[in-house]
Amino acid sequence: MREQVILTGMVIKSAPAGEYDRRLVILTCERGKITAFARGARRPGSTLMAASAPFVFGTFALYEGRDAYSLVSVDVQNYFREITEDMEAACYGSYFLEFADYYGRENLEAVETLKLLYQSLRALLKSAIPNRLVRAVFELKLMEINGEYMEKPLGRLEDSTIYTWEYVLASPVEKLYTFTVTEKVLEEFTKCVAENKRRFVDKTFHSLDILDVLVYK
Template sequence: MREVETMTGMVIRVSPVGEMDKRLVILTRERGKITAFARGSRRPGSPLMAVSRPFAFGQFSLYEGRDSYTLRSAEIINYFDALSLDMEGTCYGSYFLELADYYARENMDGTGLLKLLYQSIRALLKPALKNQLVQRVFELKAMVLNGEYTEKPPCPVSDSAGYTWEYVIASPAEHLYTFTLTEPVLEEFSRCVEINKKRYVDRDFHSLEILQTMTGGKVLK
């Protein structure tokens, strides 16, 4: 009998397989990015139906195979259901999942990226925080975790924008979303993050293209 492994993680990508199954990509604390098949999860009444969807965060019980895992069960702590009521917030969250998928690797310690992803999606649900600020903080911190950043902003900025850059680099995920910025400072900070991203990130993201359309081009890609 195969041994069951339990991992803490979040579903970051889902695709249908055959008539009744789903292929999940899960960012886990213990093993980084893994692929798991949820057998029968598209069948009405399947206990795996609800847990096999993007943003589901919790404990996943899995059987390990040669190239992938098979999902046995899951205890979900947070589905982030409130995000589905906000189309723009859902698009931002989907982009965060895409960027996490881009940076995550198999058999790595996924603790830092998983914490960042979880806290960032929570931040999208806070009315006091602008989605653009959450996006830029998430992007910069994801690049920091991958070692793709400069200690100082990559272009001349005000003291406030410079301090914001340094604060995001130095702070743990739990303390990232404890501030707001004025519009001019947010624009400066966003410009710096975009410069850094163009320097290191070599792909486009579907969710950002949708956001471009929704916001009339206000979201930078």
């Protein structure tokens, strides 16, 4: 009989599969990005229904198959329901999931990425920190974790902008969302992060299309 594996992670994608199942992509600490099927999750009353949604974070019990896992149960630690109930936060959060999916790899530990994702989603719920700043910090730190970043931002910038860049690169994930900046520094910082992203990331993120219309219009 196959043994269960227990993995800590977050659902970053969820889609219908067949008549009653859901196909999940889960970013896990121990095995990176995995695909799992939640059998019967779309049946009324299924214990897997609520746990098969994006943003769900917890401990997943699974059976490992040849090409995918089968989900048995989930000990949910956070549903992040507040994000799904806020249009703007949901747009940012969906983008964070998509960006994390871009860098996710199978059988490659994703401890730092998962910590960053979790803390960034929590930061979206803090009214004291602008979502634009949360986004820029998330982007730069995720690129730094994956080795795709400039050590110094380009151009003539405010000293505070350069300091913000250096702080994000040097700080542990737990310390990232403990500051705010002036509007001018935020503008410079977001532009520098966008330039870094243009240099290193060759992908169009569909969730950004929605975000740009709803938030940046």
